[in-house]
Amino acid sequence: MCHQNTIILTSINLNDMNKILFILFTLAVSVNNLYGQNKTIRGRVISDLYETEPAVLIIVDDTLEVGKTDLNGFFKITIPVSVKKILFFSLGVEPAIIELSDNCNEVEVVMLASYTYDFQSPKKINRIRMRRFDQLPKIHKQAFEKGLFKTDNSCYTQEFKPFFKKKQE
CATH class of the missing domain: 2.60.40.1120 (Carboxypeptidase-like, regulatory domain)
Structure with a gap:
């Protein structure tokens, strides 16, 4: 059972990590566009x-x-x-x-x-x-x-x- 909980936590962390990466990418593109005007x-x-x-x-x-x-x-x-x-x-x-x-x-x-x-x-x-x-x-x-x-x-x-x-x- 302990092993299954670890797998569930890992998949949640991957989803959170994808969201964080998406937000960082969006911020980087926004800052780049701000300076590229x-x-x-x-x-x-x-x-x-x-x-x-x-x-x-x-x-x-x-x-x-x-x-x-x-x-x-x-x-x-x-x-x-x-x-x-x-x-x-x-x-x-x-x-x-x-x-x-x-x-x-x-x-x-x-x-x-x-x-x-x-x-x-x-x-x-x-x-x-x-x-x-x-x-x-x-x-x-x-x-x-x-x-x-x-x-x-x-x-x-x-x-x-x-x-x-x-x-x-």
């Missing part, structure tokens, strides 16, 4: 005149600076996986707001040179800027052909921000 983005920033853009600020969540480009326009940043929009800001160029696709780890951005528009209506200024903005995919492809970029098309969408919005009536 960031992703690294690499890339380069140039102007629409094919010049590298040094010291471009890279901002997420509207206020958090996560990096800046080096003298050749290259950057490497680590951002949370939940971040989809990135702002690139520098003097002499218009700010660029991009929205990342899901598997986008290489970001190559073309920023429009900033101009002063005198004696023109806000509507006309926005039309001129929009025409230049529409040329960005073509400029990106040409930058690839010149060896400035690694890919011939971008893995993100870039949004146009008008300087002036229509009046609400």
Whole structure:
């Protein structure tokens, strides 16, 4: 009889051990996922005149600076996986707001040179800027052909921000 009790206790201990192992495994996976919520983005920033853009600020969540480009326009940043929009800001160029696709780890951005528009209506200024903005995919492809970029098309969408919005009536 003593021998049977030992067998029963051993089987109970094995069940408890399986539960403990399952809980430890779940905790280990959870902790790993907690630390794995960031992703690294690499890339380069140039102007629409094919010049590298040094010291471009890279901002997420509207206020958090996560990096800046080096003298050749290259950057490497680590951002949370939940971040989809990135702002690139520098003097002499218009700010660029991009929205990342899901598997986008290489970001190559073309920023429009900033101009002063005198004696023109806000509507006309926005039309001129929009025409230049529409040329960005073509400029990106040409930058690839010149060896400035690694890919011939971008893995993100870039949004146009008008300087002036229509009046609400």
